[in-house]
Amino acid sequence: MIARVALGGLAWLTLAYLAFPLVVILGASLTTTEFLAFPPRGLTLAWYGRVVADPSYVGAFWTSTWLAALAAASAVLLGLPASLAIARHDFPGKAALAALLMSPLLLPHIVLGAALLQYCVHVGIARTPLALLVGHTVIVAPFVIRAVLPLLTAEQRALEEASMDLGAGPFQTFCRVTLPLVRSGVVSGALFAFISSWINVELSMFGTTASMTTVPVKLLNHVQYQVDPLIAAVSGITILAAAAAIVAIDVVFGLDLLAERK
Numbered sequence: 001m002i003a004r005v006a007l008g009g010l011a012w013l014t015l016a017y018l019a020f021p022l023v024v025i026l027g028a029s030l031t032t033t034e035f036l037a038f039p040p041r042g043l044t045l046a047w048y049g050r051v052v053a054d055p056s057y058v059g060a061f062w063t064s065t066w067l068a069a070l071a072a073a074s075a076v077l078l079g080l081p082a083s084l085a086i087a088r089h090d091f092p093g094k095a096a097l098a099a100l101l102m103s104p105l106l107l108p109h110i111v112l113g114a115a116l117l118q119y120c121v122h123v124g125i126a127r128t129p130l131a132l133l134v135g136h137t138v139i140v141a142p143f144v145i146r147a148v149l150p151l152l153t154a155e156q157r158a159l160e161e162a163s164m165d166l167g168a169g170p171f172q173t174f175c176r177v178t179l180p181l182v183r184s185g186v187v188s189g190a191l192f193a194f195i196s197s198w199i200n201v202e203l204s205m206f207g208t209t210a211s212m213t214t215v216p217v218k219l220l221n222h223v224q225y226q227v228d229p230l231i232a233a234v235s236g237i238t239i240l241a242a243a244a245a246i247v248a249i250d251v252v253f254g255l256d257l258l259a260e261r262k
Contacts, residue, residue, distance in 0.1 A: 029232035047233035060218040068197035071136035075193040079144030087152035113206035132207040140193035147189030
């Protein structure tokens with residue numbers, strides 16, 4: 001009993017330790033001073049108002065949102081078939097292909113960004129939305145593959161074969177058997193892909209322009225000249241948006257679905 005209480009207390013202390021930086025950011029975003037202060041000296045939403053009233057920040061949030069959403073969707077569309085091919089078929093170069101697909105997890109993103117910029121200049125699409133989307137898809141696709149591959153087990157293959165033996169076609173089997181079994185991996189992989197795309201700085205700074213800037217790059221440019229509560233307000237909006245996204249995922253899919261992944 002004592003050990004159980006101690007373990008529970010340790011777990012709550014760990015959660016509090018992890019959540020404290022978020023509390024500091026939200027608190028600092030409410031200060032009335034012109035500099036970062038925690039505890040906040042007074043309470044105001046003026047810094048949030050300045051963010052919302054600034055077209056450059058609104059544009060940055062929009063850019064980060066559509067970029068992360070499209071990158072996550074593209075990662076699912078590419079990563080799911082790739083995972084099926086690796087898990088279900090044997091072919092020459094299979095190990096090399098798997099290593100290549102996972103390599104963006106090992107290579108520094110600043111190196112990938114420089115290489116992508118040179119390639120896009122060569123083909124004539126440098127610093128365009130397409131170039132930025134391609135780069136983000138490359139770095140987030142491995143998250144989907146890593147989340148889906150462990151779920152494509154031999155037991156699942158037996159269920160697929162049983163479905164086809166009962167008269168279902170390949171597409172019907174995929175929609176009614178395979179996809180439901182790997183749904184938790186697809187959802188969690190897409191979630192990690194979205195988050196990784198949203199927070200990326202190294203690759204993004206090679207593809208953004210004055211009119212197409214992501215939130216992390218915008219913040220990086222801001223802190224080079226001044227550090228004020230506006231930074232905390234932008235971070236606070238991001239934290240609240242992430243919390244809203246988690247609630248939406250819980251309503252649509254259920255967080256217990258992600259917890260069932262093995």
